[in-house]
Amino acid sequence: MKKTIIQYSFLLVLLALSNWAGAQQTPVDTTQRVNKQNKNSVAQQQKPYVILISADGFRYDYAEKYQATHLLELSKNGVQSASMIPSYPSVTFPNHYTIATGLYPAHHGLVNNTFYDKVKKEKYSMSAKDKVRDGSWYGGTPLWVLAEQQNMLAANMFWVGSEAAVKNVRSTYYYDYSEQIKVDQRIQTVKEWLSLPEERRPHFITFYVSEPDHAGHSYGPEAKETERAVKMVDSVIFKLTEAVKTTGLPVNFVFVSDHGMTSVDRENPIPMPTAIDLEKFIVPSSGTMVDIQAKDKADILPLYNELKKTAKDYDVYLKADVPAELHYSAKDDRMDRIGDIILLPHWPKVFSNRKPGVGYHGFEPLKVKDMHATFMAWGPAFKKNTKIPSFENVNIYPMIAQILGLKITDEIDGKKEVLQNILK
Known part of the structure; x- marks a missing residue:
C-alpha cells in the first residue's frame, strides 16, 4: 500500500522521540581526548597560532543590528567583510565542514545535515553519533588533519568532522560534542592548551558556540531572545580573547558563522x-x-x-x-x-x-541575503581597519593554511588570492 507523506512524517516524529528518550538515559561523555605521542616539530613550534571560532547562525548583520560591542571593536582592529556567502545548502553540517576543508558540500560529501548514501545504503544524520564519528563519511582534508600531517598540533573544541578519524587522523586534542561542557570550561581549556610546553602546544584550534542559531529557530531573527543570544556570544568571544591574552602568545582569531537566519x-x-x-x-x-x-x-x-x-x-x-x-x-x-x-x-x-517554526535557513544564498554569514578576523597576521566585500566561505581554508605555513596537499575549491589582501 502506498504510504502517505503524513504517515511518514508521523513515523519520523515517533522515531525522533524514541531517540531522544534513549539519549536521556545515556551518560554524557565530557572527556578530553588526547594523543600523548604527538609533538610539534621544531620548525612548527615557530609558527603562528590561529583560533577559528564559529557562532552557529550568526547572520551577517547581527553584530551591528544588535550592537555586539566587543566583536565590533575587535574587528575594527582587524578585518570585517560585508558578509560571508555560505555554500549550498546553507545549513550547519555542510558549511562547517566546507570552512574546514575548502570544498563545496557536494565535493566533500556532507551534502546536507541529513542525507542518504546510495553505496552504503545508509542515512547520515547529524544526530546519529555512530555516523558522525565514522571517518568514511567525510571527504577532503580538514585543517586540523592538514596540520597534524605536517607535524603541527591541532585542537578541536567542537567542529563538524572533528570527532571522526578523517584520513585516519584526528587532532591531538578534541572533545566529542556536548552542551554539558559549559562555555567557561571551554575557554579555560583553550587557555590551558596555549599554556602547554612548545612541543605540546596546539597552533590551530577550533571553537564552536551553538547560539544564536537556537534562538533564531525558536523565536526568529527579529526577536529579543535572538538579540540576547547575540550579546551572549559577544560576551563569550570577549572572555575568550581576554583569557588568551594572558598567555602572551601572538594568536590570530578568525570569527565566522555557518549561515544566517530568516523568517518564513x-x-x-x-x-x-x-x-x-x-x-x-x-x-x-x-x-x-x-x-x-x-x-x-x-x-x-x-x-x-x-x-x-x-x-x-x-x-x-x-x-x-x-x-x-x-x-x-x-x-x-x-x-x-x-x-x-x-x-x-x-x-x-x-x-x-x-x-x-519561526526561523529557518537552508535557502539559496545568492537569492536570499538573510542566508549570509559573518566573517571577522584580527591578530598579528591581519591588517587593521580593513573592510572587504562579500566572499564565499570556501576561501577561509587557504587563508588559514597560509597563516600557519601549511602546504595544501589536495585540490580545493577555495582560492588563496581571494583573501590575500587582508594579510600583512
Missing part, C-alpha cells in the same frame, strides 16, 4: 507533494529543500514530470539540471549523495505539513 511564511507552508510515493522513493530531508532518492531509476522521470506540472511556489530539478552556481548538480556529486530530484521552495515558503 508560517501561515502558508507548502504541503509535501502527494505524488511522492514513499514505497518508491526515499526522502531524507525537507523544509528548505526536498531531496528525493529513487529506489528504481525508472521512476525518476515520471515523478519529475508530474511534479513539474503541479509545482507551485517551488522549483523542480533533476540532479543534472540544478543551477551551476549552487555547485550541487550531478557533475559536482562526487560521492553520489544528492537526490535524483530536488525541490527548492521560493523564499519565504517552506515545505511542511504542519505550521512551521
